[in-house]
Amino acid sequence: MDDNSGVTFFDLDLDLYVKATDGKIEVEQLDQAEFEQRQSGYSHEWISGALAGSDELLRLALASTGPFAPATVSWWREYVKREG
Numbered sequence: 001m002d003d004n005s006g007v008t009f010f011d012l013d014l015d016l017y018v019k020a021t022d023g024k025i026e027v028e029q030l031d032q033a034e035f036e037q038r039q040s041g042y043s044h045e046w047i048s049g050a051l052a053g054s055d056e057l058l059r060l061a062l063a064s065t066g067p068f069a070p071a072t073v074s075w076w077r078e079y080v081k082r083e084g
Contacts, residue, residue: 012050013038018061018068025068027061029054 013034019026039047060066 010046012042012046014050014054016054016057016061020064020073025062025064027058029058 013031015030017028017030035050042050057067061068064070066072
Protein backbone atom coordinates (compact mmCIF):
# COMPACT_ATOMS: atom_id res chain seq x y z
CA MET A 1 0.00 0.00 0.00
CA ASP A 2 1.38 3.39 -1.05
CA ASP A 3 1.11 5.84 1.85
CA ASN A 4 0.54 9.25 0.26
CA SER A 5 -1.76 10.38 3.03
CA GLY A 6 0.81 12.60 4.75
CA VAL A 7 0.77 16.37 4.79
CA THR A 8 3.79 18.37 3.73
CA PHE A 9 4.28 21.93 4.91
CA PHE A 10 6.38 24.53 3.12
CA ASP A 11 6.99 27.99 4.53
CA LEU A 12 6.84 30.22 1.46
CA ASP A 13 8.20 33.19 3.41
CA LEU A 14 5.10 35.40 3.29
CA ASP A 15 3.98 36.57 6.70
CA LEU A 16 1.57 39.18 8.04
CA TYR A 17 2.07 41.13 11.24
CA VAL A 18 -1.28 42.28 12.59
CA LYS A 19 -1.59 44.70 15.50
CA ALA A 20 -4.84 46.06 16.90
CA THR A 21 -4.56 49.04 19.23
CA ASP A 22 -7.48 51.19 20.37
CA GLY A 23 -9.68 49.91 17.57
CA LYS A 24 -7.07 50.68 14.90
CA ILE A 25 -5.78 47.76 12.82
CA GLU A 26 -2.23 47.83 11.51
CA VAL A 27 -1.12 45.17 9.06
CA GLU A 28 2.36 44.76 7.68
CA GLN A 29 3.36 42.22 5.06
CA LEU A 30 6.71 40.70 5.99
CA ASP A 31 9.34 38.73 4.11
CA GLN A 32 8.19 39.82 0.65
CA ALA A 33 11.84 40.18 -0.44
CA GLU A 34 12.68 36.63 0.67
CA PHE A 35 9.64 35.30 -1.17
CA GLU A 36 10.69 37.06 -4.37
CA GLN A 37 14.30 35.84 -4.06
CA ARG A 38 13.24 32.22 -3.60
CA GLN A 39 10.51 32.10 -6.27
CA SER A 40 12.78 30.27 -8.69
CA GLY A 41 12.51 27.25 -6.37
CA TYR A 42 8.70 27.37 -6.23
CA SER A 43 6.22 26.10 -8.78
CA HIS A 44 3.88 28.58 -10.47
CA GLU A 45 1.02 26.93 -8.57
CA TRP A 46 2.74 27.54 -5.21
CA ILE A 47 3.51 31.15 -6.07
CA SER A 48 -0.04 31.98 -7.15
CA GLY A 49 -1.48 30.12 -4.15
CA ALA A 50 0.82 31.88 -1.69
CA LEU A 51 0.02 35.30 -3.12
CA ALA A 52 -3.74 34.59 -3.14
CA GLY A 53 -3.57 33.32 0.45
CA SER A 54 -1.59 36.35 1.58
CA ASP A 55 -4.09 38.70 -0.11
CA GLU A 56 -7.01 36.90 1.54
CA LEU A 57 -5.41 37.06 5.00
CA LEU A 58 -4.70 40.76 4.48
CA ARG A 59 -8.36 41.34 3.56
CA LEU A 60 -9.57 39.39 6.61
CA ALA A 61 -7.19 41.21 8.96
CA LEU A 62 -8.27 44.65 7.73
CA ALA A 63 -11.94 43.63 8.08
CA SER A 64 -11.38 42.05 11.54
CA THR A 65 -13.07 38.85 10.39
CA GLY A 66 -12.18 35.18 10.18
CA PRO A 67 -9.14 34.39 12.33
CA PHE A 68 -8.86 38.12 13.11
CA ALA A 69 -12.39 38.51 14.49
CA PRO A 70 -12.39 40.02 17.99
CA ALA A 71 -13.96 36.89 19.55
CA THR A 72 -11.28 34.66 17.98
CA VAL A 73 -8.50 36.97 19.10
CA SER A 74 -9.88 37.01 22.66
CA TRP A 75 -10.14 33.22 22.70
CA TRP A 76 -6.49 32.84 21.65
CA ARG A 77 -5.30 35.39 24.19
CA GLU A 78 -7.08 33.49 26.96
CA TYR A 79 -5.74 30.18 25.68
CA VAL A 80 -2.16 31.47 25.72
CA LYS A 81 -2.61 32.77 29.27
CA ARG A 82 -3.93 29.39 30.44
CA GLU A 83 -1.39 27.26 28.60
CA GLY A 84 1.56 29.54 29.22
